[in-house]
Amino acid sequence: MDDRQILGMAFTVSTAGLLLLFLVSGQLQPLFLEPSEISLSHAGRKVSTAGEVVSLRFHEDGHVFFEVADASGGIKVAIFQDVARDADTGCLAEGRRVEVTGRVKEYRGAPEVVVQEPGDIQCTS
Amino acid sequence: MALIILGALAGCFTGLLPGIHVNNVVIVLLSLSPLVLSHFDVYQVTGFIIAMAVVHTFVDFIPSIFLGAPQEDSVLSVLPGHRMLLAGRGYDAVRLTVVGGVGASAVGIALLPMGLALFSYLYSVFLDFLPWLLALVILYMVLMEGEPKKMAFSLAIVAYSGALGVVVLDGGVLDPAYALFPTLTGLFGLSTLLLSLRARPRIPPQHTDARPVPARKGVVIGAGAGLVAGLVPSIGTSQSALVVQNLFRGEGDEEFLVALGGVNTTETLYAFLALYLIGNPRSGASIAVERMITDVSFWDFLFMVGVVMAAVFPAVVLTLGITRLAVRGIEKIDYPLLSKATTVFLVVLIGLLTGWKGILVAATATAIGIATPILGVKRSHCMGVLMVPTILYFL
Structure with missing residues (x-):
């Protein structure tokens, strides 16, 4: 040969x-986890989660920050400007149920789900 | 894709530098994982690690054959590779391991459905018989020496190297991450280099033309041995390769090198199958992958298989390219000087990585390695260093 x-x-x-x-x-497929199950051990993984929107904040630069929570706990979610401008963020309101998909990153020592595609956030109620 | 290429280059680095293994890079990556994973997707990092592991299994034959500086998975290639180098066929020696790697990866992939179906059964059977199987291999190796005097010497070499293995691997003398480096370098590398200094060999002009080699048997046996190494705990590539060596006794160096090349690449593939089916990581790379992808799904497993396959072509291009450069360089080099320089380099590296205890271990291992040709028995009895601790662990 x-x-x-x-x-x-x-x-x-x-x-x-x-x-x-x-x-x-x-x-x-992204891993589906309850908000409280997402930890730093999932850093770098794409995960999906669902729950109620709490602590919603629209930043003046166009970023959107909130927490997805259920009875067991919550997870911080960030949608940065470049994704937020094409995403359906208008449906977000405190108390509404959402399904979120994004990559887990570490932010100030805690896990955070960063949404990377505009279609990865959906209000379900 | 870019990270697969980067992983391939990292595999060249770990494969070429004696004492540096994929596991060293994996340890660094895992310790930096929060930082790394904040910039890269987990599949990108996994792709990098797998590509590095695959390319490493191809490239690490180059220092083993050209410098006599082996790693665990290329250790048995030192002597046949060295013989071919001294016959002007160093390039051919590496090429044969590449043929084995490529061929066995194809065979290994073709056997994956069977592996998926039979793994659980094979796993339990192997676990029950493992120590006895290894003991039989040792007995067979000793009996193959023929004369009673040589059998006694070879048994002594197995006992001495086995005792060294127990002290070094189980006794906590050295940092486990580096424990094998001084031990195997002493048994197979430094001892070969020192003996070759005494013989004062000249490296003849090296040929790069291919000779026809019946590679089929080597590929199939290499793939089978790699499969066992990947699936069965405590059976590494070196133990599997030792069984392979006995299967090729008297059949020449060429096909044995083909089989050796096949063992390492298939082992990498099947270590991921073991991770998927029983969640038991069998190599440094699969430990890292397990940490990154916490729940390995069937699709994750197929992703790993895809990366292993995709990394084969860059591995071949890099290995053959680097070997061509090595061939051109080695003809111009004063080989005794190169052997002395390599010996000093390895001793310094052992000192830096493992301290004075590592030097002591390497000196002991070198003495055992040198004793084998003086006693007229095969160097492969020194593999007792890994076989005996494994047998004792399972008994």
Whole structure:
């Protein structure tokens, strides 16, 4: 087996791998967790959660901050300006139920869900 | 994709530098994980780690074959690789491990559905018979020496290296993260380098042309041994490779190197299968992945398989490219001087990573390693250093 044949075989394996990654990427669902279950151990993971909006704050620069809470606890959520301008933030109000998807990040030593896509926030009531 | 390429480059770094393993980078990444994960998605970091682990399994044969400076998973390639280097076929030696890596990764992927179906059963069977299987391998190795005197010597080498393994690995003499480095470098690397200094070899002109090698058996056995190493606790690539070596006894260096290349790459793949099916991480990379992806789903597992496969091509390009550079360089180098410089470098590195205790361990290991050719028995008996502690752990 010469170098060309080895490279050809490796190229085939890698191309199949890239194809598999392409197919799988659409299936890597965010982890669904209760607000109180989200911790720093989930940092970097995409998670979904649902609960009631509390402590809602619209920042003057266009960012939106609030907490999603249920009976067991809550988690801070941040929607930064670039996402907030295309997201349906108008439906947000204290006491309304929402479903939020985003990446868990650490903010001042605590976990926070940062929404990355405008469609990842939905008011359900 | 960019992080897979970055991971591949990191794998080159860990593979080429003796004493630096994927696990060292993983430890740093895990300790910095809050910072890293605030900038990158968990799948990006996972992709980086897996690509690094895969490329490492290809590249780490280069220092092992060209410098006699092995890591745990390339340790048995030192002697056949060195022989081929002295016959002007250093490039071919590395290429054979690459053939094994690529071929076995394809076989390993084809066997994944079977692994998914049978793993739980195989796992329990292996656990029950593991110490006896390892004891049988040692017995077989000793008996294969033929003469009673050589059998006695080889048993003594197994006992001495086994005692060293128990003291170093279970006795807490050294930091567990670095304990294997002085031990294996002494047994297989420094001892080879010192003996080669006595022989004063000249590195002949190296050829890069390919010779036809019947690689099929090596690929299949390498994949099978890697599968066992990936799935069964305490059976690492080196123990699996040792069984492989005995299967290839008398069949020449070429196909053995193909099998060795296959063991490491398949082990990386199957360690992720073990993580998915039983939540038991079997390698540094899979421990890191487990910490990042807390609940590994089937799709997460397929993602890992995809990254392993995608990393194969960069691994081959980098390994063959670096080996071509090494071949050009080594012909111009005064080999005894290179051996002396490598010996000093390894001793200094051992000192820096493990202190005076590490130097002492390396000196003891080197003495055992040097004793084997003087007594006329095979160096592979020194693998007692890993086999004996494993047997004792399971008994």
